Amino acid sequence: MSSKKSYQNQNLASINLNEFQVTKEGNRYHCSRNALNIATFQNYTLYISDKPIPGNIDPKSSVWLDISANIIVDQNINKFDTLIYELSTNLYFQLKLNISKSIIKSNMIHIENENLHFLNNFPVDEVLYFPERQTLYFMEFLEKNYHPIIYQVKK
Amino acid sequence: MKSTILDSDFYIKLNKSAFGNNGFGDELYLVTGETSILTVDANTLELKNTFTPTRKVKEMATNNNEIFATSYERKVKLYQRYDFNNEFDLAPYGNNYGLEFSNDVTNRLIQIGKTEIHAYDLNDLGVLLNHSFQFNPYQTNWVNNNLIMSPSGKYIANNSKEVFDSNLNPIAKLESPYS
Numbered sequence: 357m358s359s360k361k362s363y364q365n366q367n368l369a370s371i372n373l374n375e376f377q378v379t380k381e382g383n384r385y386h387c388s389r390n391a392l393n394i395a396t397f398q399n400y401t402l403y404i405s406d407k408p409i410p411g412n413i414d415p416k417s418s419v420w421l422d423i424s425a426n427i428i429v430d431q432n433i434n435k436f437d438t439l440i441y442e443l444s445t446n447l448y449f450q451l452k453l454n455i456s457k458s459i460i461k462s463n464m465i466h467i468e469n470e471n472l473h474f475l476n477n478f479p480v481d482e483v484l485y486f487p488e489r490q491t492l493y494f495m496e497f498l499e500k501n502y503h504p505i506i507y508q509v510k511k
Numbered sequence: 512m513k514s515t516i517l518d519s520d521f522y523i524k525l526n527k528s529a530f531g532n533n534g535f536g537d538e539l540y541l542v543t544g545e546t547s548i549l550t551v552d553a554n555t556l557e558l559k560n561t562f563t564p565t566r567k568v569k570e571m572a573t574n575n576n577e578i579f580a581t582s583y584e585r586k587v588k589l590y591q592r593y594d595f596n597n598e599f600d601l602a603p604y605g606n607n608y609g610l611e612f613s614n615d616v617t618n619r620l621i622q623i624g625k626t627e628i629h630a631y632d633l634n635d636l637g638v639l640l641n642h643s644f645q646f647n648p649y650q651t652n653w654v655n656n657n658l659i660m661s662p663s664g665k666y667i668a669n670n671s672k673e674v675f676d677s678n679l680n681p682i683a684k685l686e687s688p689y690s
Contacts, residue, residue: 482525484528484530484539486530486537486539486553487662488530488532488537489530489537489553491553493539495525498522499522500524501522501523501524502522502523502524502525503518503519503521503522504519504521504523504539504541504551504556505516505517505518505519505556506515506516506517506556
């Protein structure tokens with residue numbers, strides 16, 4: 357029994373998830389990690405959150421406030437894409453590997469979304485785009501009428 | 512990145528909008544209440560002009576060459592910018608709704624209805640020089656009031672997902688993968 361435990365500990369120590377990488381292409385995120393070959397592999401979970409992912413999150417839980425979790429049961433899958441319609445300027449990615457009764461965490465990846473802008477609490481009911489000017493014109497619907505607003509974003 | 516927000520000081524009952532430069536800078540044209548066309552400075556949102564045509568306006572398009580086309584039900588009218596009394600009536604052809612000017616042929620007005628797609632070639636005063644049409648084989652919807660021209664002018668599509676080429680030939684009726 358003790359020799360089995362020793363074997364598992366040795367095996368866990370050699371598992372390295374720190375090659376976890378995320379790259380962004382539009383709304384699509386390409387996630388990849390180093391290949392695994394673990395006899396006691398159960399699954400791993402990709403967590404995506406707009407806040408740093410807490411260390412004590414339950415990897416078996418797929419429901420967490422503001423966090424999405426994709427559970428992957430095949431350890432041969434080491435590259436995958438995920439499509440995210442961001443509602444945050446910051447996104448955090450982390451893999452958590454579930455092996456028997458142990459959890460191994462990858463490095464946490466932080467990606468800042470520079471293309472996302474929040475409108476400062478004004479409601480938008482109609483959007484017009486003027487391509488020659490690369491400008492958005494918004495309208496809010498107020499008391500049965502539309503009220504035009506220009507919203508310009510410049511680099 | 513820096514963002515700026517500019518507020519207008521008017522309220523409208525929006526029916527249709529168009530952008531363009533008809534010789535007076537970049538402008539936003541807004542149809543309000545099916546009765547008036549507002550001309551708004553696209554830089555400042557300052558209201559420059561209000562025009563009330565003799566006929567109701569449901570659809571509107573402009574060609575960056577001082578011609579405005581409007582339609583209400585089956586009737587199309589043409590106006591010249593800031594000489595809006597100069598109206599030209601185009602004959603009604605079938606049940607037509609959506610209006611847009613071609614992006615590759617000067618002064619060509621395209622109109623799509625349920626049963627036909629029409630092209631009107633105009634001179635710079637808006638006088639009709641030539642008219643051609645094709646039958647619409649898809650006949651999806653009586654109300655094809657959102658007409659989109661591809662930037663190259665090669666393709667025309669409407670809110671019924673019907674696609675035509677610039678010679679008015681039907682190309683496809685797009686199907687949603689979710690329906």
